[in-house]
Amino acid sequence: MPSAEHHIGAPRSRIDGPAKVTGAARYAAEHTAPDLAYGIVVSGAIARGRIRSVYAAAALAVPGVIQVFTHENRRRTAWLDYSYKDDVAPPGAPFRPLYDAEIHYSGQPVALVVAEDYETAAYAASLLAIDYEVAEHETDLEAQRAYAYVPSKKRSGIPPPPSPRGDAEKAFGEAPLHVEGDYSHAIEHHNPMEPHASTVIWEGDGKLTVHDKIQGSQNSQRYITSVFGLKADDVRVMNAYVGGAFGSGLRPHYQLFLAVMAALELERSIKVVLTRDQMFTFSYRPHTLQTVRLAADRSGALRSIRHDAVAGTSRYEDYQENVVNWSGMMYHCDNVALTYTLAQIDTATPADMRAPGATTGVFALEIAMDELAERAAMDPIALRLRNYSDEDENQGKAYTSKELRECYRVGAERIGWSRRSSVPRSTREGRELVGFGMATGCWEAYLQKTAARATLTPDGKLEVATASSDIGTGTYTILAQIGADGFGLDLADVSVRIADSTLPTAPVQGGSWTAASSGSAVQAACQAVRETLLGHARGLHRSPLANAGIEQVEFRDGRITFASDPARFVTFADAMRAGGVDKVEAEATAAPSVVTALRYVSYTHAAVFAEVRVDEELGIVRAVRIVSAVAAGRILNPKTARSQILGGGVMGLGMALHEETMMDHNLGRFMNHNLGEYHVPANADVHDIDVVFVEEHDDKVSPIGVKGLGEIGIVGTAAAIANAVYNATGKRIRDLPITLDKLL
Amino acid sequence: MNNFEYLRAESLGQAAAAAADPATKIIAGGTNLLDLMKYNVERPSRVVDITRLPLKDIAETEAGGLRIGALVPNSDLAYDERIKARYPLLSSAILAGASPQLRNSASTGGNLLQRTRCYYFYDTATPCNKREPGTGCPAVHGQNRIHAILGTSQHCIATHPSDMCVALAALAATVHVTGPNGSRDIAFGDFHRLPGDAPEIDTTLRPGEIVTAVELPPEGFAANHTYLKLRDRLSYAFALVSVAAALRQEGGRVVEARLALGGVAHKPWRDEAAEAMLAGKPASPESFAAAADHLLRDAKGHEHNAFKIELARRAIVRALGQAAAGTPQSQTDKRIR
């Protein structure tokens, strides 16, 4: 018999799993329409300059080619930069596809070839000849570092570095123990399995239905209406299934613009799917040059923290992330100075990629902490506990919860930390050196304003609806769990409608806020339905629940039952009949509490541990074990939760050992733009990843006590592995990825 | 991808006649050719499908070796009982490459003729002497982590990417070919060529010549061999450096050695002089290091691949050690012994 909390907290399989594995789930590129035309994007060859001319005659002459769109014949679109700004655009002038002859970066779209079928479009695209006027470019961040600047406009939601506190420089000079190092990681691309794609269905009369690869249907919807001057009612965007995105789908990308433009121009349905190479032409985790300087007294207490970062951005937008603030908040220290500047290179604008900023900054800080532990002759965990802080040191606010101590304890136990030798290069097994490393992970726990609707019908079926997305995280499943527990239903009795711009307002799925935000909204909507339904039940003639309050009743088995006397109940159907309704529907909104925000901050924490084996002569690293101990408030579904941490862990492993987009600075072009040469970890690289959630009760972070798990799995992982490599080999590698040549 | 005509070859003669036309390409498994066509690197106006030709057998030869038909899939070859027992080096090298799905599709002949993985070669927005002779070689001053250290020229520093071919070079296989002017045999070491001033030409095949089979001599070095592949992830990546090593030994001394490297040159790099240095020497790290130094005597690195010289030296020593000890590298457990 379903009890009050039957599904929440239980390891439930994804309710959309069967549709995904049988192919019934349709992704953006898999929708079709009568008379569908196909568009192939032609990518530019140079890094900077102008298009002198486009020779389209040969392409246009191919039978079946409908049109070749370029800057010369594109549709007129909005004039102001403002109109091109989507919900998460950084400050600047967003890139406008096919706007003019200007080339801003290599791989920029320069034409869209539309034909009756895909093959014809692809063939015709290969016939397009483009003549460029080449200008000087610079794609090397090192070269541009001299021109780094503090962005004049801050990106919404990204806190700039706090003002310095104390005197970090002086304290550094006075303290007995120091470490200082330069850190960097390679440019990384998100590389979700599903390429970006948009299928735009022309419904007639200027109405469009769009299936887009996006992390928020309403973001695309607003972008389209704003750029093309369309009425909100005429554009419906859906993103029913998203095959991974990791941030690459937060902003609408050029394939959407091009598909909509062609559909409007040709008054026809059209599909545009990017190739894997083209997945390297719009967003990436920026190259960031960091310097961290720490000083401590002999007890390991931090006396000075300085963290400076120069991050790459494009020439047209000031993309920003929070890279350095972590260094001011995670540990107690009175003297802190943090800087974050940007330098422009001729590439597309970088974009949020799983735990943007934290992944970058915490990697540097947590390696520096490992170096400091050695300098202080302390265990790395002991050093972190010595500097443990119960408040966000930047803002002087308490955490709504922080069970990080427990993460350290449990993680250390699971990895077998006691086996670690504090002397690097002192443990061997056969030809391999053995090493252990650890790092702290941290990510903000957000709640974003989100609306949801719940509808209960007399047959005991519930529908919950919100425009939120499921980018593979399990949104469908957790919303079904929350809805089911609201009324004591089976999961199968709940239908979840999400991923549609016509549904109640929800933000893009990012920042790990979806479970907390849409979950709280759904719970609130269900609560409103429960109250209305109870009202109807009370109104029944001689109602057994006549005086019952909402806390006194339970909803289960299709009935509202008096908790202390199960013989007193009213069925859902009878209650609705009494109320003269055939359904009960309510909409509710969850939003962050302003009062809580005045006094508290909320973060998810993790302690990540790694055990590595390094072939001493050949430099090959195997990360044989990773333990991720996470404190993330309430875990709605341990199964989907674990998957998120596993995925983050694998991505962190990739960052540590494999992933690197290589730029040819002479050509200003990324060169290894395919999955054969851009190395994400393969199964052989991924060994044992142990995920453990520590108990954490938090009644302030969100109405449902949830913190979110999408990004915490990657933060700290690369540092833990790099620290383990040091412990194994005695080689401190501060430039990721740690490829074998760096260990020879 | 361009439009092309498709022809299914009914006979070897027909295929060879068709392939003599430079605008025609032969297709076997298609795992390389189709990718290149999608990237507009290869733009054949006609594709001749040879997969129906009777070139799918592995047969005993009179000399006591095996003759492998050009259409034997890489997987079938690797798992063939005779290959596993008599030429485990070949089996191991094949299993070190690509993925199961690719190996199921890839053919023996296609593996020999697969083209380099140089990033520039695959990207038609960039110059490349191999793709478009005379346009230059951006890899020399560009991203050259995966490029060659031996036998390069100023015109091209690409590598041959095959694993299987490294084993075939070490085993001194022979390539059987048939062309419009009849059949001939090519020693494996003469099949692939160095870039010189014509990097657009990968092999010594003449126009219209089709690989029909690869023949293995009787000696398979089944007791003492290894294929050691070092790469940027533990599976599904091309070799930075790979070593096929095979030994015949007696009483702790090397009688005969075979040593070929992958990932370092425009062809599988077998060095007979280095092999000869080992003959008669004790099977010791010192002799192995001396052979490695000799093999690498002319190695030349570029900005991002200079590490390959030292890596190759260490890999050769390790591989010869594995071979001497009779403990070949496992291709399933990725731990290097």
Ligand SMILES: Cc1cc2nc3c(=O)[nH]c(=O)nc-3n(C[C@H](O)[C@H](O)[C@H](O)COP(=O)(O)OP(=O)(O)OC[C@H]3O[C@@H](n4cnc5c(N)ncnc54)[C@H](O)[C@@H]3O)c2cc1C
């Ligand atoms: C992602 C990826 C990873 C890979 N990783 C590896 C790896 O790690 N190691 C490795 O060794 N290989 C690897 N490969 C390459 C793979 O082994 C080759 O693609 C395959 O062997 C080619 O065989 P095929 O039959 O498919 O050739 P096809 O693609 O059909 O043909 C390739 C070339 O050979 C020519 N050709 C084919 N058969 C004959 C013949 N009988 N006579 C004359 N010419 C012929 C064709 O005209 C064409 O030019 C990888 C490939 C991919 C796509």
Ligand code: SF4
């Ligand atoms: S190395 Fe060879 S294949 Fe690569 S760019 Fe140079 S010429 Fe082309």
